[in-house]
Amino acid sequence: MLKGKKIVLGVTGSIAAYKAAFLVRLLVKEGAEVKVVMTAAAKEFITPLTLSVLSKNPVLNEFADGETGWWNNHVELGLWADLFLIAPASANTIAKMANGICDNLLLAVYLSARCPVYIAPAMDLDMLKHGATADNLKRVVSFGNKIIAPTEGELASGLVGEGRMEEPEKIVVLLNETFGGDAVLRKKKVLVTAGPTYEKIDAVRFIANRSSGKMGFAIAEAFAEGGAEVTLITGPTSLSTHNNAIKKIEIESADEMYAACMKHFDDADITVMSAAVGDYKPEHIANGKMKKNAEDINLKLIRTKDIVAELGARKKKKQVLVGFALETDNEKENAKEKLGKKNLDFIVLNSLNDEGAGFGYDTNKITIIDKQNIIKEFTLKTKREVAKDIVNAVIEMINKNK
Numbered sequence: 001m002l003k004g005k006k007i008v009l010g011v012t013g014s015i016a017a018y019k020a021a022f023l024v025r026l027l028v029k030e031g032a033e034v035k036v037v038m039t040a041a042a043k044e045f046i047t048p049l050t051l052s053v054l055s056k057n058p059v060l061n062e063f064a065d066g067e068t069g070w071w072n073n074h075v076e077l078g079l080w081a082d083l084f085l086i087a088p089a090s091a092n093t094i095a096k097m098a099n100g101i102c103d104n105l106l107l108a109v110y111l112s113a114r115c116p117v118y119i120a121p122a123m124d125l126d127m128l129k130h131g132a133t134a135d136n137l138k139r140v141v142s143f144g145n146k147i148i149a150p151t152e153g154e155l156a157s158g159l160v161g162e163g164r165m166e167e168p169e170k171i172v173v174l175l176n177e178t179f180g181g182d183a184v185l186r187k188k189k190v191l192v193t194a195g196p197t198y199e200k201i202d203a204v205r206f207i208a209n210r211s212s213g214k215m216g217f218a219i220a221e222a223f224a225e226g227g228a229e230v231t232l233i234t235g236p237t238s239l240s241t242h243n244n245a246i247k248k249i250e251i252e253s254a255d256e257m258y259a260a261c262m263k264h265f266d267d268a269d270i271t272v273m274s275a276a277v278g279d280y281k282p283e284h285i286a287n288g289k290m291k292k293n294a295e296d297i298n299l300k301l302i303r304t305k306d307i308v309a310e311l312g313a314r315k316k317k318k319q320v321l322v323g324f325a326l327e328t329d330n331e332k333e334n335a336k337e338k339l340g341k342k343n344l345d346f347i348v349l350n351s352l353n354d355e356g357a358g359f360g361y362d363t364n365k366i367t368i369i370d371k372q373n374i375i376k377e378f379t380l381k382t383k384r385e386v387a388k389d390i391v392n393a394v395i396e397m398i399n400k401n402k
């Protein structure tokens with residue numbers, strides 16, 4: 001899935017420039033954000049207006065805009081992009097890229113870009129075959145750029161041979177395969193819970209726990225990077241998400257988390273419950289702020305609903321449900337009991353006895369136990385890496401059950 005990916009499309013002077021219009025349309029349809037940079041020669045073949053309307057963004061071709069006095073910052077654009085695609089790429093532009101020549105905005109963006117660069121050459125067959133072009137292509141590949149090979153067929157010159165720019169549909173398929181994450185996760189809906197819950201005592205006080213939300217946010221990011229559409233239901237944290245494929249729903253209490261989970265669970269293919277939901281809440285919430293009158297007060301706490309257990313009970317066969325267990329003693333036995341009771345596909349166990357694991361840390365050490373009682377122990381890793389391990393375990397499970 002290219003949803004949410006930021007793509008700069010570079011268009012150069014080639015008759016295949018008309019294909020850029022189809023390319024922009026397809027990329028936008030995939031949910032990518034597209035900004036087009038053209039060379040002066042490209043404007044002879046297709047108008048900036050066409051590409052601007054299709055990309056829903058102004059098309060850039062000059063370093064400075066004479067009318068508005070605006071400076072098109074090539075460095076910013078190069079850093080903004082998740083991917084720079086140059087299609088069509090003419091022999092001239094490829095030669096300049098091979099030699100670090102920077103006489104237009106497109107080349108300045110190329111030299112400033114830190115993202116992967118894909119080049120789809122388009123030229124007449126003899127130009128492509130020429131030793132100079134062959135050398136230039138080798139050179140740009142040696143810099144780490146990727147070539148989308150031109151295809152054979154009838155060329156604008158009337159000659160027949162290699163040199164046609166790859167078709168936009170095929171380019172989009174290729175980009176999807178490279179950047180769309182794992183095929184198993186593509187277009188899958190994933191529900192992740194994260195963070196603590198706050199259970200109100202009165203207008204200013206609450207009961208909470210030390211969960212930072214870091215593990216749940218990392219899991220949401222890892223699924224989104226893998227190509228899934230993620231709904232992240234989170235208790236109060238100081239964290240933010242970076243991926244447009246994550247829809248964040250903020251809640252405060254266990255009851256609110258319950259309601260949000262019930263609303264979104266049926267739609268989810270995969271659900272990972274990593275939130276530290278409060279198990280108890282005050283039976284009554286005092287109106288206003290409680291006065292400091294008596295020596296002691298009695299606070300009666302009642303159980304909150306076990307959300308994951310309810311989800312487990314209504315889970316359909318195709319849905320994957322993953323729970324967490326944070327244990328201090330008899331860890332594996334307790335985790336296995338929860339796995340069964342809550343009808344989970346697997347449970348992620350983290351022990352408070354492991355140094356660097358659990359609430360607040362940037363690292364975690366997990367053990368995954370599945371329904372078949374297969375136990376996988378992992379080393380202490382960053383929460384990002386742990387999240388990837390959890391995502392991989394889900395993918396493995398889906399593949400096994402296919």
Ligand code: C5P
Pocket residue numbers: 193254273274275276277278279304305306307308309322323324325326338
């Ligand atoms: O039973 P325990 O609270 O240890 O189980 C932890 C798992 O249950 C976690 O996946 C947590 O997100 C989930 N949970 C829940 N609702 C609760 C308490 C925990 O969904 N009220």
